[in-house]
Amino acid sequence: MPRFLHVADVHLGLDRYDTPQRTKDFFLAFRDVLERYAIDEQVDFVLIAGDLFEHRQVLPAVLNQAQVCFEMLREAGIPVLAIEGNHDNRPYATKTSWLRYMADWEYVILLEPKEDTEDGASLFDPWTPEAKAGGYIDLPCGVRVLGSRWYGASAPQMIEKLAHSIQQLPPGPPHTVMMFHHGMDGQIARYTGALRLEAVNPLREAGVEYLALGHIHKNYELEGWIFNPGSIEANSIAENLQQTPRGAYLVEINGTGIRAELKQDYYQRRMIRLNLEANKQQTQAELEQAAIAYIQSAAKSGKTPDAIVELRIHGQVGFNRLDLNVRDLRDELHQLSEALIFLLKYDAIGTEYETPMIGNGEEPPPRTAIELQAYTDLLAANNAYQDQAGAIAKGLVELKDLVLDNRPEAELYELAQQLLKDPTT
Structure with missing residues (x-):
């Protein structure tokens, strides 16, 4: 019975809140997940369904964090299969990325289908250790794992082509798993471009038993074959565990189907x-x-x-x-x-106060009355002057008149002092 760990959205190098310790949290969470649920559980392989890194340009310390984690798995004999997400995919018109670098140094197996074909040929070539490249791999544990790319808005059209290409592949192991970095409709608010269930169903019809998703940082599963673990660690306070459940899936495929357990007991910042x-x-x-x-x-x-x-x-x-x-x-x-x-x-x-001054066709009140009411409303909005708002307002109207009459500053000051001391006298 094949067993594997499915993680996504690791976001190594995330620097939100500008605190080095917070950046380190993502490394500690990832390392702990791998130790507890990959190495200790002796899984056959690990899936990373996109966004291993937060940025396309990776700092040396962050690259070292990834290497430390993957070196543990390599020593344990556990292969890591990965795809690029929208955060770590290669920049436009470039041929490499830091995830590609990890693959070239044999830390991960990066599964990349062809970008597209005009002649209807298959998008999937088998991954080979010589080329360190390919779109799918057949594992000794009895699982064929298929990769994908970050397709963005073109995802629905590409799914049709991917499903057609899967059907063209030669017979393989009894079980088929596919990694795909995209979100499903109805999982989070204000997310445009999410996929409807009918859009991904061609993959199931092509033989995919387990669709390993990434991208949305909240855990969810659909129809018994679509699984999204959520991010390893919260990217912001809004993703706290009480509001955004997340973790890593420990998965077993047996004769009765898929058994996927969401694991959340690992290092996470409170x-x-x-x-x-x-x-x-x-x-x-x-x-x-x-x-x-x-x-x-x-x-x-x-x-x-x-x-x-x-x-x-x-x-x-x-x-x-x-x-x-x-x-x-x-x-x-x-x-x-x-x-x-x-x-x-x-x-x-x-606190705002608003007094209607005109209504039912009445004549507007005199200017003095409007000023008096405006001062009263402003004062009543502040609890320090609320009880004496009317008296102080009258004094302010008088003070304004004195200013307009160009009265001496000493006289103005005396009146202001009197208002603040005892506005009723």
């Missing part, structure tokens, strides 16, 4: 999303203290240290929302949380 609701009765200082107390409690409970933490402040504030220094507050919360990365989302809205 990600915590927290929410704090603002109260419009709070002053700015009170809201800041509430955020500090919340994070202190989370840190004390052990949730935030060494994690990637996002705090979202939402609700309604009773002061000008722009008065809150988000950067300074974030830096203070980051230090208190002891998190690797701390993200602060300030989504609270300000």
Whole structure:
């Protein structure tokens, strides 16, 4: 019974959040997955269904990370079969890529069908160790593995051609697996170009028993033959495990069919999303203290240290929302949380008052009344002046008139000071 590990979207070298330790997380996750579910499980082979690397241009340290992982598998006698994804495919009009480099040095078997044929000839040549190239390979464990390319918007048309080419291949092992880097319809929102089930069905009709997908970072499976493990590690806080399940598939093909287990128990950076609701009765200082107390409690409970933490402040504030220094507050919360990365989302809205001045065909009110109401609304939106908004508004109208009369600054200052001290006198 052949057994294999199916991973995708490893994204070695991802540098989001500009933290070297975060980049290292992707290497640690990949290495741990291979140790636990390929080497320890003694699988026959490993599939990488696209996006081994985050960037087409790979830094030396990232290349070394990939070599370390593949050297472990080579010492264990486990072959690695891979295809290019949209992140690591060769640039247009070039003949090589870093994944091709890994193949030339025999770290992976890169399966690449021909780009296209005009005469209807097969897209698949057998992979040979001499050429270190080919579109499919027949393994001793009884599995034929087919590769593909990143096809983008042309994927539906290419699937038809790939399926036709598969049917032209000579008889092979009893089981057929194919790697394909593309997403299926209905799995995530706002994803254009996803494939409908009917678009990939020609592959099943051509004999593919297990379609090993990559590209979408969320785990899903369809119809008992289409499997997408999701990314090895979350690429952003939005892909935390609670919202985006993901992992690696440990697969066994036996006489009764396919048994694919999603494995998630391996090294992953903890990600915590927290929410704090603002109260419009709070002053700015009170809201800041509430955020500090919340994070202190989370840190004390052990949730935030060494994690990637996002705090979202939402609700309604009773002061000008722009008065809150988000950067300074974030830096203070980051230090208190002891998190690797701390993200602060300030989504609270300000309090707005709007008084209709004209209605039912009435004459517009005098200018003074409009000014008085405008000042009152602005003051009422700030809880520091809310209780005295009417009195202060009258004083502001008077102050404006004095300014227009070119009264001495000392007189203006005296009135302003009086308003702030006791606006009712």
